[in-house]
Amino acid sequence: MKTELHCHTNISDCPLSIEQVLDLALEQKISYLAITNHDTTKGLREAAERGLKYGIEVIPGIEISAFDFTRGRRVHILGYFIEPGHHAIEKLCQPLVEKRHRASEEMVHRLNQGGYTITWERCLELAQGGTGVYKQHIMHALKEANYTDSIYGPLYKKLFNRGQNGEKPGIAFIPMEYVDAKAAVAAVCQAGGVPVLAHPGQYGNFDMVPDLFEAGLQGIEVWHPLHDEKHEEEARRLAIKHSLIMTGGSDFHGEYGEQPVELGSKCPGIETLAALHARRALIKKKRNIGV
Template identity: 50%
Template structure:
């Protein structure tokens, strides 16, 4: 079994790199892609732990991108990228910094609304690239303000919306990375650019264009995908000869629903195809 979409505490998972890799070993996973948001930090550690316990680590990244032509979010996975490649670092570093600033502003809004948490309460959960909304929610959970990370309080605080009335009281819009630039950066870093969960963000109408830029794969199997999403994604994969990938999008305790590691629909033939594409 493989899993080509997994997060660690480096970004927004509740489990450390070592914990995630060792859990994958327990689940019988042979190939695991670490795809933390907008960073390759921690990949060398993951590769080392994987080597020690007998799991092949696929070095990856998930870039928080935006399709500015169609005004919608898009997530681009990079698989078999070179950790620390300058193209990825230069592209993602400004977003990481913007997220850090936005997270602190969100915290201040929540504090001003009367919630008794401190920045220290929040920071103790961040694992390397700054605070995420999940870390703020974890601190609120500790204080008894909610029963889970994604209960009604999450929506009241962070819900996206087109107007201030429909947005959460702490919502701040982030400026994301252009999806086209993300695809190019993944290619420059020696990897294969994969469109993550296109059904979740409705990115199908951009695929024809992005293939011309070098999009090499599509995530057909994802927990958010229903059968119609899988079928539609498969059709685009066949049309453009894209690598079919899949993963759990694992976030540990910070997931919006319980998710187990592993993608049962795919086997090591997917890894073989990815490696063949890289050689070409």
């Protein structure tokens, strides 16, 4: 019996549909699957209903693209057992979803000016059924046009380079204005969910844990494909210090992932799911009594 707590579908930046992801989950003998698409709860009710037919419990989740404005770093906040369509999530995330989509259109325009012959229409087709076009869809179109043989690789780094450390930004780089990480934690709690810090080793977010804990953080992702032993050790230390739930997940994106990963490969164990359920009940109780 496996638990997968970090997984994406074609509603955000994975090419596979809910049905295809459920098929994979069935193959991998996954019994509990959290779908955590970026900045949206679209499709979660449908996924839960379809999961029942597979004998898989789909946990309604989200991964919010946030920012630590004090330290100038990106931060991703996972939310588990959230209410799909909750106003707190929609108010926080919908503007971000729209900005990302508009930025992607401008990226394609800049690429066209730079001599790359792909179309915005094709990017829209690749993103059909989701919340908008991501850089991965643009790279997919470039791959189809034989400019590259991979989604992530030299061309991706060249086009979307942020221009740090004295480097010149890539021609398709457009800075995004993300939401405040503490506001993301609060929104997950308001939506009845359990907020967890995603892959802190990837973005160097360990320093922010005390601030996020004060804002209501309930867990930290220890096991992740981009975490090494030092990352796991630091995440465990902080989890113990702040009484945070230790979670993990494959962060599955299919072909659009930064590296090949198997769904269910970072299973945190059924006890983690039980801990999330218990913490969810505690959050709900506090909300009801106005704490």
